[in-house]
Amino acid sequence: MKKWVGMLFLSFIMIFSLTACNQSQTEKVRLAEVTHSIFYAPLYVALSEGFFEEEGLDVELTTTWGGDKTMTSLLSDGSDIALVGSETSIYVEAQGSTDPIINFAQLTETDGTFLVSREKIEEFQWEQLKGTTFLGQRKGGMPQMVGEYVLKQHKIDPKSDLELIQNVDFANIPSAFASGTGDFVQLFEPQASIFEKEGKGHIVASFGTESGKVPYTTFMSKESYLKDNAETVKKFTTAIYKAQQWVQENSASDVAKSIAPQFEDTELDIIETVIERYKEQGSYAQDPILDEKEWNNLQDIMEEAGELPARIDYETLVNTTFAEEVTGK
Template structure:
């Protein structure tokens, strides 16, 4: 057996041997990185924090909010955070580079990303084929918002480098960038998109908040936000990892029956971007996108990998074993209510 098989076997034994609630976490105080916490993409994390689900598990989780998902990945690789809530695609990219980073629970089953043009460009920009030379605002270069815009361009026959990618952050700064004309297009998430839509600032071109929109761009479901970590963290801290997954699974279950009003009342007021009715609409638009099982399907993982291969020349000839990108035993146990 090679090291990866030993890790998998050891994790399975640790996960299924002893009830996790009865065990103490090996690392009860830990740091979690996220890129744009107010975004609805990461709502399950905020739910776990505000509902006290981490504390129920005996965990003290310090959340560091970075400017975008690529920055939180850098923090994990550099060792300044223990775990990350970020895009699933990062696990594929890191596996291709020989770094054993894996997801342990799926939070979003659809990307929830919308690509839109400034309203005054509506007549000129009708599809991704028209993006050449236009400035595209994203949370941060290298993040899932940037990759989705670049994938749309490549699929439309352009090159990923045909339009400049501009980082505009995750909240009010992104709204301001579009309103002030700093960017021509935006590839972003709710509530930013719903705010711009309601104010009449944008024309939506691609919408992956729904299953139909996701299939329209990617041809199938695509895992979105996950909790990911270094495999050796899960190996050394299986109880801690299980407790993190337990808390996030409880968030997903809460979101299955939550009303938009419940969510709006739970999150910090600044998440509403100064417009609570608008935030309610954004939540309603996004509730379909959250994972129901916490586990990405093989078909969905392959869909993501295929899109990355098309987009990134470095991945085009790669051969990533997708089973190594996701440890599903933690989510299975959490889903069973152990």
């Protein structure tokens, strides 16, 4: 009996030691996201399906609500990695950063906004925007730059062909439209689908489809962090790639169920509708590699909007080493 108890005690000690060892090997990564959105579904899949854990990472996610706040967090060492629009790294570089912010893994590759009409339009034509009131996004932000770029592509001058409203705060744009401001509005999901379900608006076009591929949101970090934590960054990128593949291989319904705990205030059918829409238009990048064509398209859009401080070479702010290693490309 004593021998059996002794062996049981020894087994307990061994299991406890192994568990403690595994816990000590878990690496903490502080991740700041610019906003909390279904647009970032693969990230939440990586969390919910345990892909970060499989790589030995403990990812602490914080929503920083805004590109400027996200970059402040990264630059001040309040976070290790940021998920934000690639344009922010260009702004920082143009200011003369001594520790460049490097884009190392792409999450989304189209704009995520939609054109919503107050009235139902069976066969929408972009020229129908002329002479209307258009409630756009904040000036200088990527959604607004894409919005203006698309309008110009369709021979519409945002300054003279319509009344462009840009002075409404991002969080208040949906309520402004709902209360009667604007004939058309540029909205992110899930608000666009919610309005459609409630009969308050009708989705007539996608800015993401019209603008082409761009590195809309990417994971980025200081160059120094990438050098000092190369193995951690590789593990992080591996988990993201696993999640990207999982999203591609599974139905919108399954993805919606996986990430639903992240959006407790949004009905499951809306989450599914949004995911299906983003999947159909190719918004979710299938791998974390940010290619040069997309980078150049981003700068073309910024330049067209008059918001590009300086043209930055692809090699200066993009590092695809980790993404290429984990994908084998």
